[in-house]
Amino acid sequence: MTSLPADSHVHSEFSWDTGGPASAARGTMRATCERAVRIGLPGLFFTEHLDLEDAWVSDHEDFDEHEAHLLDEDGVVSVPRFDVEGYLEEIDRCRAAFPELAIGTGLEFGQPGLRTDAARAQLDLTAFDRITGSLHTLELDDHRVEPNTMFRRLTAGDVIRRYLAEVPAVVAADGPHEVVTHIDYAVRYWPEEAEGPFDPRRFEEELRGAMRAIADSGRALEINTRRLRPWIPQWWAEEGGRTISFGSDSHTALDIAANFPEAMALADWAGFRPGADPRELWRR
Numbered sequence: 001m002t003s004l005p006a007d008s009h010v011h012s013e014f015s016w017d018t019g020g021p022a023s024a025a026r027g028t029m030r031a032t033c034e035r036a037v038r039i040g041l042p043g044l045f046f047t048e049h050l051d052l053e054d055a056w057v058s059d060h061e062d063f064d065e066h067e068a069h070l071l072d073e074d075g076v077v078s079v080p081r082f083d084v085e086g087y088l089e090e091i092d093r094c095r096a097a098f099p100e101l102a103i104g105t106g107l108e109f110g111q112p113g114l115r116t117d118a119a120r121a122q123l124d125l126t127a128f129d130r131i132t133g134s135l136h137t138l139e140l141d142d143h144r145v146e147p148n149t150m151f152r153r154l155t156a157g158d159v160i161r162r163y164l165a166e167v168p169a170v171v172a173a174d175g176p177h178e179v180v181t182h183i184d185y186a187v188r189y190w191p192e193e194a195e196g197p198f199d200p201r202r203f204e205e206e207l208r209g210a211m212r213a214i215a216d217s218g219r220a221l222e223i224n225t226r227r228l229r230p231w232i233p234q235w236w237a238e239e240g241g242r243t244i245s246f247g248s249d250s251h252t253a254l255d256i257a258a259n260f261p262e263a264m265a266l267a268d269w270a271g272f273r274p275g276a277d278p279r280e281l282w283r284r
């Protein structure tokens with residue numbers, strides 16, 4: 001049996017959307033490391049959110065109760081600054097407490113195509129072991145808006161197309177991210193009740209185009225294992241993708257490495273193979 005690959009996309013109490021140390025009791029870095037050791041995960045990267053948006057708005061119902069205080073009455077979102085010093089101290093403590101676990105540092109950097117200069121001004125980005133780029137917000141009327149809010153403003157097909165049209169900008173700049181995550185982020189909020197199940201064939205051209213842009217930039221695509229979609233590794237390989245990572249996108253300890261055996265089988269079927277070290281990207 002091949003050992004599990006490292007989980008390349010894990011959040012802890014240092015991510016603004018876990019609710020902070022008090023309410024993230026089940027998703028603290030320490031609890032997550034304990035869980036990783038218990039399930040035989042050889043390594044993981046704590047990729048905390050770095051979202052440096054300055055004009056982000058949201059509908060109130062799109063924020064959980066523990067995040068409600070991050071919105072003002074006009075729906076303008078401001079998230080707390082990433083506590084990098086506290087994060088690195090806790091990484092050191094966990095490395096000492098769990099020597100059998102390879103603990104990597106990381107970031108999930110939102111909108112890197114737009115925010116790389118701002119990120120470099122705030123942090124030494126070279127100090128992180130794995131930086132994953134993600135697209136969480138889209139341009140709408142001079143604001144940035146998440147897909148869940150946008151599905152109330154535009155037709156469902158428009159939201160998906162706008163999302164995929166912005167993907168090339170995520171990878172165009174000389175951003176620090178070696179991986180791009182959840183290309184299906186907008187699909188998470190697909191209004192299934194009104195539209196029926198999401199059918200990737202309806203957007204095949206746009207999905208493949210977004211994948212080509214990522215592949216052409218030389219970056220890896222993450223298989224975000226929160227929800228497996230077999231067409232992602234298949235089309236990624238067909239569009240020239242050479243490398244993939246595996247990320248659970250967990251916000252609680254119980255969710256780390258979710259669906260990894262199935263994701264490994266999918267990656268293998270699409271022609272990707274592991275390296276010698278579980279922290280390496282899989283290649284084809």
Ligand SMILES: [Zn+2]
Pocket residue numbers: 108134136182
């Ligand atoms: Zn994300």
Ligand SMILES: [Zn+2]
Pocket residue numbers: 009011108249
């Ligand atoms: Zn995430």
